[in-house]
Amino acid sequence: MVLYFSATGNTRYIAEIIAKKLHDEALDLTDRIKRSDHSLIRSKKPFVVCCPIYICEMPVFFSQFLRKLKLAGNRKIYFVFTGGSSYEGTAGWRAGKIAARKHMTYMGCADVVMPRNYVASSHSFSNDEKEIHFLLENAVYESEKIANTIRYSRKLKARHVFIAEKALILPFVPLWVKYMQPSAPFHTTDKCIGCGKCAEVCPINNIEIKDKKPVWIAPCAHCMACICNCPAEAIEFGDITQNKVKYNIRKYLKK
Ligand SMILES: Cc1cc2nc3c(=O)[nH]c(=O)nc-3n(C[C@H](O)[C@H](O)[C@H](O)COP(=O)(O)O)c2cc1C
Known part of the structure; x- marks a missing residue:
């Protein structure tokens, strides 16, 4: 089962492409997050968790929710991130921690570069129309590649997260938030x-x-x-x- 959170649609787009390729279901977690509903979700197929990257990490509210969410059935879990750049920071490391906490087999993570959605800063720049169309086309190709890896039960390549990255990002995120x-x-x-x-x-x-x-x-x-x-x-x-x-x-x- 493909589980996702998406604020502006990028991650939903990716989750739905992956679910379709896997002949599986894509479940939007927003309502559950709103209701703090951590009740059991059961899946015969591997779990694929998709979310955006915020400040080089998994969104804090999302990782907190996921830690408590009960997952049963298949014990394999994959993570797919969408970000405005290809740098996913410590999100892959966080994913591994969440999988371990759930006693699930961490099958790695992948990231898909998508249009940037952060508008609430004078320092953030949006993509122009041409870039957006290019990124959305490329995202289909990337998502199908990810789905194929999952379909054959292969691991997604998780990048090694260095201690220096954790030392910089992990204390910084709560302060930023x-x-x-x-x-x-x-x-x-x-x-x-x-x-x-x-x-x-x-x-x-x-x-x-x-x-x-x-x-x-x-x-x-x-x-x-x-x-x-x-x-x-x-x-x-x-x-x-x-x-x-x-x-x-x-x-x-x-x-
Ligand atoms: C609060 C916030 C922080 C973000 N930080 C990052 C970041 O550190 N790195 C990055 O690549 N993209 C970052 N982005 C861009 C989003 O991850 C990206 O646009 C994502 O695809 C949005 O997904 P959604 O449409 O499913 O919500 C940030 C977006 C927001 C809203």
Whole structure:
């Protein structure tokens, strides 16, 4: 079974391609994460866990959820990451730790480079349309290659994570999450139609709807689900996002 979390659609895209190739099911974990539902998931086929890379790591809320999630049936587990670059940092190491904790056989990990979705920083640059189309085409090829490896029960090549990387990344991530991902700059413009989609897609229930308008409550995962899934494009982050395209894979997939 292919399990995934995806804020702006990249990881869902990859998970669905892999599941299709494996004649397996792709299960979106967002609702379970929202409800802290760690109840048993059973699969005859190997588990394939797909998630985006955040700050050179697995998203913190996702790895915390996964550690507690009960998996039964097949004891093999693969991980597939999507990121805006091919550097997955310590995520592969984290995956191995989670597999060991579950007494499962870690079958390695792979990463697929996808369009960048992080818009809430003046230092982050989005891909242009041409790059996005190239990356999405390449992603199909990469995902099918990954699925073939899984189909033949071969291991995915997990890159060795050096001690220096762990020393740099692991203490840095919680600090970044705590101090560099504020909720306060998120706000709606008068385009807001009060549909509540933002609250629905927030994986950590960080948005409350009051008087038909969203209110962001700290802490925030900065996953970009709210701002990039808003049907009215009515959400901004301070004045950083005003002239930025809010990435969502839906805009680029053929109907
Ligand atoms: C908070 C945040 C941090 C990110 N950090 C990284 C990173 O360190 N390295 C990287 O390659 N991509 C990074 N990205 C880009 C996403 O991993 C990438 O766009 C991913 O495919 C998004 O997946 P999704 O559409 O399934 O949510 C980051 C995105 C967000 C929202």
